[in-house]
Amino acid sequence: MVKKKRKIIEIDDAVVKFAGDSGDGMQLTGTQFSDTSAFVGNDLSTFPDYPAEIRAPQGTVAGVSGFQVHIGHKEVKTPGDLADVLVAMNPAALKTNLKWVKTGATIIIDIDNFESKQYKKAGYETDPLEDGTLDGFNIVKAPITTLNKSIVIEMGLDSKTADKTKNQFAVGILYWLFDRDLNFGEQFLDDKFKSKPQLALANKKVLRAGYDYAETIETLESRFQILPIKERKGLFRNITGNNAVAWGFLAASERSGLPLFLGSYPITPASEILQELSKRKHLGVKAFQAEDEIAGINSAIGASFAGNLAVTTTSGPGLALKSEAIGLAVITELPLVIVDVQRGGPSTGLPTKSEQGDLLQALYGRNGESPVIVIAASSPANCFDYAFKACKLSIEHMTPVILLTDGYLANGSELWKIPKMSDLPEIVPRFVKDNDPDFKPYRRDLQTLSRLWALPGQEGLRHRVGSLEKEDVTGIVSHDPLNHEKMVRLREEKVQRVANYIPELQLDGEDSGDLLVIGWGGTYGSLLSAVQDLQREGKSISLAQFNYIKPLPKNTKDILNGFKKIVVCELNLGQFAIYLRSQFPQYAYLQYNKVQGLPFMIYELKLKFNQILEEL
Amino acid sequence: MANEFQTEDLSTPIVSKEDFKLDQPVKWCAGCGDYAILSSVQNALPEVGVRKEDVVIVSGIGCSSRFPYYINTYGFHGLHGRGSAVASGIKIANPKLSVWQITGDGDCMAIGGNHFIHLVRRNIDINILLFNNRIYGLTKGQFSPTSPKGLKTKSSPDGTIESPFIPGELVMGSQGTFFARIPDTEPQRMKEVFVEAAKHKGTSVVEILQNCVIFNNGIHYSITSKELKDDHQIYLEHGKPMIFGKNKNKGLMLKGMRLKVVTIGVNGISEQDILIHNAKSPDDALHYMLVRMTLPEYPVATGVIRSYDDNVYEDVMEAQIKKAREENKIKTVDDLMNSGNVWEI
Ligand SMILES: Cc1ncc(C[n+]2csc(CCOP(=O)(O)OP(=O)(O)O)c2C)c(N)n1
Ligand code: SF4
Numbered sequence: 001m002v003k004k005k006r007k008i009i010e011i012d013d014a015v016v017k018f019a020g021d022s023g024d025g026m027q028l029t030g031t032q033f034s035d036t037s038a039f040v041g042n043d044l045s046t047f048p049d050y051p052a053e054i055r056a057p058q059g060t061v062a063g064v065s066g067f068q069v070h071i072g073h074k075e076v077k078t079p080g081d082l083a084d085v086l087v088a089m090n091p092a093a094l095k096t097n098l099k100w101v102k103t104g105a106t107i108i109i110d111i112d113n114f115e116s117k118q119y120k121k122a123g124y125e126t127d128p129l130e131d132g133t134l135d136g137f138n139i140v141k142a143p144i145t146t147l148n149k150s151i152v153i154e155m156g157l158d159s160k161t162a163d164k165t166k167n168q169f170a171v172g173i174l175y176w177l178f179d180r181d182l183n184f185g186e187q188f189l190d191d192k193f194k195s196k197p198q199l200a201l202a203n204k205k206v207l208r209a210g211y212d213y214a215e216t217i218e219t220l221e222s223r224f225q226i227l228p229i230k231e232r233k234g235l236f237r238n239i240t241g242n243n244a245v246a247w248g249f250l251a252a253s254e255r256s257g258l259p260l261f262l263g264s265y266p267i268t269p270a271s272e273i274l275q276e277l278s279k280r281k282h283l284g285v286k287a288f289q290a291e292d293e294i295a296g297i298n299s300a301i302g303a304s305f306a307g308n309l310a311v312t313t314t315s316g317p318g319l320a321l322k323s324e325a326i327g328l329a330v331i332t333e334l335p336l337v338i339v340d341v342q343r344g345g346p347s348t349g350l351p352t353k354s355e356q357g358d359l360l361q362a363l364y365g366r367n368g369e370s371p372v373i374v375i376a377a378s379s380p381a382n383c384f385d386y387a388f389k390a391c392k393l394s395i396e397h398m399t400p401v402i403l404l405t406d407g408y409l410a411n412g413s414e415l416w417k418i419p420k421m422s423d424l425p426e427i428v429p430r431f432v433k434d435n436d437p438d439f440k441p442y443r444r445d446l447q448t449l450s451r452l453w454a455l456p457g458q459e460g461l462r463h464r465v466g467s468l469e470k471e472d473v474t475g476i477v478s479h480d481p482l483n484h485e486k487m488v489r490l491r492e493e494k495v496q497r498v499a500n501y502i503p504e505l506q507l508d509g510e511d512s513g514d515l516l517v518i519g520w521g522g523t524y525g526s527l528l529s530a531v532q533d534l535q536r537e538g539k540s541i542s543l544a545q546f547n548y549i550k551p552l553p554k555n556t557k558d559i560l561n562g563f564k565k566i567v568v569c570e571l572n573l574g575q576f577a578i579y580l581r582s583q584f585p586q587y588a589y590l591q592y593n594k595v596q597g598l599p600f601m602i603y604e605l606k607l608k609f610n611q612i613l614e615e616l
Numbered sequence: 617m618a619n620e621f622q623t624e625d626l627s628t629p630i631v632s633k634e635d636f637k638l639d640q641p642v643k644w645c646a647g648c649g650d651y652a653i654l655s656s657v658q659n660a661l662p663e664v665g666v667r668k669e670d671v672v673i674v675s676g677i678g679c680s681s682r683f684p685y686y687i688n689t690y691g692f693h694g695l696h697g698r699g700s701a702v703a704s705g706i707k708i709a710n711p712k713l714s715v716w717q718i719t720g721d722g723d724c725m726a727i728g729g730n731h732f733i734h735l736v737r738r739n740i741d742i743n744i745l746l747f748n749n750r751i752y753g754l755t756k757g758q759f760s761p762t763s764p765k766g767l768k769t770k771s772s773p774d775g776t777i778e779s780p781f782i783p784g785e786l787v788m789g790s791q792g793t794f795f796a797r798i799p800d801t802e803p804q805r806m807k808e809v810f811v812e813a814a815k816h817k818g819t820s821v822v823e824i825l826q827n828c829v830i831f832n833n834g835i836h837y838s839i840t841s842k843e844l845k846d847d848h849q850i851y852l853e854h855g856k857p858m859i860f861g862k863n864k865n866k867g868l869m870l871k872g873m874r875l876k877v878v879t880i881g882v883n884g885i886s887e888q889d890i891l892i893h894n895a896k897s898p899d900d901a902l903h904y905m906l907v908r909m910t911l912p913e914y915p916v917a918t919g920v921i922r923s924y925d926d927n928v929y930e931d932v933m934e935a936q937i938k939k940a941r942e943e944n945k946i947k948t949v950d951d952l953m954n955s956g957n958v959w960e961i
Contacts, residue, residue, distance in 0.1 A: 466693025
C-alpha cells in the first residue's frame with residue numbers, strides 16, 4: 001500500500017452528519033464520533049433526526065435516519081446549520097440531506113448502494129453521481145458494503161451481521177479525516193458489545209479498515225484537526241435533554257429528602273425520561289407506567305398528597321389529556337411537576353419533530369382561572385437545572401409547575417460540566433408538625449402565600465382537600481361567591497409572587513440599543529449564535545432568552561424599554577408574542593416564526609435581523 | 617437517599633366510631649342509601665386495626681364521591697372517574713396507609729372504567745367501595761352503564777338500548793382478587809364485608825346495591841325488600857354451603873357447566889349435595905358464575921364472592937427497590953452523574 005503524507009488543516013469547528021437507513025446504525029455512529037470528540041476535549045452539540053416510522057421501507061426517503069454533530073475548538077451552541085461532512089449510506093440519505101450541506105462539503109458515499117434501482121427508489125430520475133447533482137462537492141465514493149462484507153465474512157460471520165457493521169467503515173473514514181485516535185473508537189465498541197466479543201472484534205476490524213481506506217485513496221486531499229477547547233476545565237459528560245430532566249428530578253429528590261414518584265405514559269419524544277427513571281430504583285424512585293396520561297398525572301397527584309416529590313412527563317397530546325388534573329393540582333395546592341416535551345402539532349402532528357406550539361396550552365389550556373408556574377429549558381444540559389428548579393419552586397410554593405422542553409432539546413445532547421450535589425441549592429418542603437394545634441389546610445405562609453403540607457399518617461392533622469372550591473383557611477367546601485373570588489386571586493397572586501424567587505433576566509449584549517431579539521426555551525443556541533455574529537459585525541442587537549415565563553422575571557419591562565425594535569422569534573405562529581402583548585401592551589412586537597418541525601437556521605435568523613436593522 | 621416518613625406501628629387500634637365523625641353537615645337527600653353506607657364504614661374502621669391517621673379516603677365525582685367530606689380521615693376528593701389513579705399514587709407512595717376509594721357506577725364504570733380495571737389488574741392494596749345505584753345521581757338522573765336495559769331516564773326517554781355492565785364480571789375479567797356484593801339495607805353485614813375487604817391484601821371491590829330515592833327509587837327492591845330478600849338473595853360465606861330461602865331449603869348445585877337452583881328434600885337432594893362456597897380458590901370460574909346470577913332464574917349472590925391472596929403491586933415494587941439499593945453500586949446522585957463516560961478536560 002502506498003501511503004501519502006497528507007497535510008493537516010487546523011479548523012475551529014465542523015459539522016458532521018451521518019445519514020442512512022433507519023437500520024444502518026447512524027445513531028450509534030453519531031454517538032461514537034461525538035464521544036470521541038468529547039474525549040479529546042472538543043465542545044459539541046448533537047441532534048439526532050429520525051423518522052416517525054420504526055422501519056420504513058429500506059432505501060426510501062421516509063426511512064432516512066440522521067445524526068448531526070457539531071464539534072468545536074471553541075464553545076459550540078447548536079448542532080449547526082449546514083454540514084461540512086455528510087456520510088450518505090444510500091441515495092435516499094443523500095436526497096434528504098443534500099440541501100443541508102455546505103457547498104464544497106465532503107460527502108462520503110457508499111457507492112455499492114447507488115445502482116439505478118436504488119437511486120430510483122429514492123426519487124432520483126438519473127444517477128446523482130453522474131448527472132451533475134453533486135458538482136461542487138468533494139465526493140468520496142467508497143465501496144463500503146462490499147469491502148465490509150469481505151472483512152466480516154472472512155471472520156466467519158454471516159452476511160446479516162455484516163450489514164450491521166458497515167457503519168463502522170464510514171466512522172473509520174471520519175476518524176482518519178479528523179485525525180482521531182482509533183483507540184477510543186475501539187474502546188467504545190468494546191463497551192458497546194461487551195457481551196458479544198466476536199461482534200466487537202468484527203466492528204473494530206471494519207473501523208480500522210475504513211481508517212486505512214481513507215489513508216489510501218486520493219480523493220481525500222487533506223485532513224482536519226480541531227484542537228481541544230482551552231477555557232474548559234473539569235469533569236464533563238455528554239448528556240441529552242431527556243436524560244438531564246430525569247437527573248434533575250433525582251437531584252431534587254435527594255436535595256429535598258422526598259422520595260421521587262413518576263406517573264407517566266409513553267409518548268415520543270418524552271419516553272426516555274420515563275425509561276431513565278424506571279432504571280433508578282436503586283435511588284428509591286417509584287416509576288409508575290400508567291394506563292394513560294390522565295392516570296399518570298392523577299397518580300402523581302395522589303403521591304404528592306402522600307408526600308412524595310411527584311412528577312409527570314409527556315408531550316403535547318398528553319398535556320392536553322392532563323389538563324383537567326392540572327386544575328386539580330392547582331385547586332388542591334399540591335406540588336407537582338409536569339414536563340411537556342413539545343413536538344409538532346396539532347393532534348398527533350409531527351411526533352418526531354420539534355416545535356414550540358404548546359406555550360398557550362401550558363399557560364391557559366384549562367378550565368377556570370388555573371394559574372401554574374411555567375418555565376422552559378434552553379439547552380440539553382440546562383434541562384437538568386430547570387428540572388431541578390421546577391421541583392424547588394413547586395415544593396416551596398405548593399403549586400404545579402409546567403416545565404417545557406422540546407424534541408430538539410430532548411434528543412439533542414451537549415457536553416455538560418458535572419455539578420456537585422452540595423453546590424445545588426437546598427429544597428425545603430413546607431411540612432406541618434404533628435399535632436400542630438394551629439393547623440388549617442388552607443392557612444398560608446404570608447411571604448409566599450403557599451399553604452402548608454400535612455401528610456396522611458401524621459397525627460392530629462386529618463383534613464380533606466379536593467376538587468371543589470374551599471373556604472380560605474379552613475378548607476371547608478364553600479360555594480360562597482366572595483370566597484371564590486378571594487381564592488382565585490390568592491392562587492394567582494401566589495404564582496405571581498414566585499417572581500421574587502427567580503433570577504432577573506440576563507441579556508446577551510448591551511441593555512439598550514436598536515434591536516432586541518426575544519426567544520424562549522430551546523431556540524437559545526441558534527438565536528445566540530446569530531445575535532453574536534451580528535454583534536461582531538458591530539450591529540446594535542441584544543438577545544433576551546426567557547426561561548421563566550409565568551411569572552415573568554421582574555426586570556422584563558425594563559429590558560423591553562431599552563430598545564427601538566423588538567422581534568420575538570418562535571417555532572410557532574407567535575404564542576409568546578401574544579403573551580407579551582397581553583402583559584406589556586405598550587410595546588410593538590415584530591415576529592419571526594417558523595413552523596416546519598425544524599430548528600432555526602442561523603443564516604435565516606441573521607437575514608431577518610439584518611432586514612429589521614436596515615428598516616430602522 | 618430519601619427519607620420515608622413512615623408512621624410508628626401501634627398494635628392496638630385506638631379508635632372508635634366517634635373518631636370518624638365530623639361536625640360538618642352531610643348533604644345527601646333524605647333517605648339516600650349513602651347514609652347507611654357512611655355509618656357502616658364508620659363502624660367498620662375501628663375493627664380494621666389501623667391507626668386512625670393512616671386511613672385515607674379517596675373519591676371521584678358523584679353523590680357518593682362527596683363521602684370524604686363527611687368522614688374524619690385524611691380525604692381526597694378528586695376528579696370524575698379518576699379516583700382509582702389518585703388512590704394508586706397514594707398507596708404506592710406510602711404503602712402503610714389504609715386507602716379506600718369511594719366511587720359510583722357512573723364514576724368507575726363509565727368515565728373511570730379504564731382506571732378501574734387497571735387498578736384491579738395491578739392488585740394494589742386499595743379497598744374500593746362501589747355505590748351502585750344504577751343511575752347518575754349528581755347530574756340528576758341520566759342512565760348509567762349499570763342501568764338495566766330498557767330503563768327510562770332523562771337521557772333515555774324511550775328506554776336504554778345498552779347492555780349493562782355487571783361490576784363483578786369486570787372485576788373477574790381484570791383478574792380481581794376480591795369481590796363482594798352487599799345491599800345498603802343490611803348495616804351489620806355491610807360492616808362485616810368492609811372489614812373483610814380491608815383485611816384482604818390486594819384490590820378489594822365491594823359493590824354496594826345502593827338506593828337513590830330521588831332518581832331510581834326501588835331499583836334494588838326485588839333483592840332488598842323484607843318480603844323478597846330471603847328468596848332473592850343468597851348470602852355467601854366462605855366454607856359454608858350455598859343455601860338460601862325463607863325456609864333455608866334452597867341451594868345451588870353444579871349441573872354440567874351451569875349452576876342450578878335446587879330444593880333440599882326434593883328429588884332426593886340433601887344438604888350434602890349443595891356446593892360449599894370457596895371464596896379463596898384461585899380459580900375464578902365458579903366465582904364468575906356466582907356474580908352473574910340474576911333474577912328470576914337465580915338469587916342474587918351477596919357477601920364475599922371472591923377473596924384470593926396474590927402478589928400485591930406495591931409489595932413487589934418495594935422489594936425491587938430494596939434489591940436494587942443493595943445491589944447497585946450507585947448510591948447517590950453524585951455517584952450517578954460521575955458514572956459511565958466521564959471526561960476530565
Ligand atoms: C369530566 C366530567 N364529566 C362529567 C361530569 C359530570 N358528572 C358529575 S357526577 C356524574 C355521574 C355520577 O354518577 P355516579 O358515579 O353513578 O354517582 P352518583 O351521583 O349516582 O353517586 C357526572 C356525569 C364531571 N363532573 N366531570
Ligand atoms: S340524588 Fe340519589 S344518590 Fe344522590 S344524594 Fe340524592 S338520593 Fe342519594
